[in-house]
C-alpha cells in the first residue's frame with residue numbers, strides 16, 4: 001500500500017499542530033517538511049525550530065526534505081529536533097557519500113533527492129547506502145506546481161536499478177510535486193512507494209477524503 005506524506009508547505013502555519021493532527025487522523029502515513037534556504041531554491045521556509053515544535057504533535061514519521069546548500073552544517077540540529085528521515089539533494093552536496101553517512105551517524109534514515117533534470121544514474125554508487133530516493137516531479141521551491149510526467153520513466157529506471165541489486169524492498173521510491181488522484185497512479189504503477197502531496201491534501205476541506213481519494217486511485 002502506498003504511503004502518503006502530506007507536505008506542510010500547504011498547511012496553515014498558524015494552526016500547524018491541529019493541521020498535522022487532522023491529517024494523521026485522516027490516514028496520513030508520514031509528515032513531509034520542506035526546508036528551503038533561498039539559495040538552492042528560490043524560496044525560504046522553515047528550520048529545525050519548526051521540526052521541534054511539530055514533534056510533540058504527532059507520532060508519525062517526520063520526513064524532512066532539505067532543499068538547502070551546506071546541509072552538513074544543519075543535519076545534527078534537524079536530527080536532534082525530531083526528524084526521522086533526512087533527505088538531501090544530490091545537486092547540493094559536493095561529497096554526497098560523506099553527507100549520507102553524516103545523516104546515518106545521527107541515528108536518522110538517509111535519503112537523496114533528484115531534481116527533474118538529474119538522471120537516476122547519478123545515484124548508482126550510493127544506492128546501497130540509502131533508505132529512500134526522492135524523485136522530484138516539479139522543480140523544487142514551491143507548492144502547487146504542475147506534475148512533470150517524465151518522472152514516470154525515471155521511476156521505472158530506478159526500480160529496475162534497485163531490483164537488479166536486490167534493493168527493491170529496502171529503498172523507498174518517493175515522488176514529490178503535483179501529486180493528486182490523477183497523477184498518483186502513474187507513478188505507483190511504475191514502482192513509487194511513497195507520495196508527497198501538498199495542495200492535494202491541505203488544499204482540500206476534507207483532508208481524510210483527499211488522502212483516501214489518492215490511495216484509492218492507486219488501488220485501481
Ligand SMILES: O=C(CO)[C@@H](O)[C@H](O)COP(=O)(O)O
Pocket residue numbers: 007009010032034065138139140141142143144145176177178179196197198199200
Ligand atoms: O518540495 C516541494 C516543492 O519544492 C513539495 O513538497 C511541494 O510542497 C509539494 O506540493 P504540491 O505540488 O503537492 O502542492
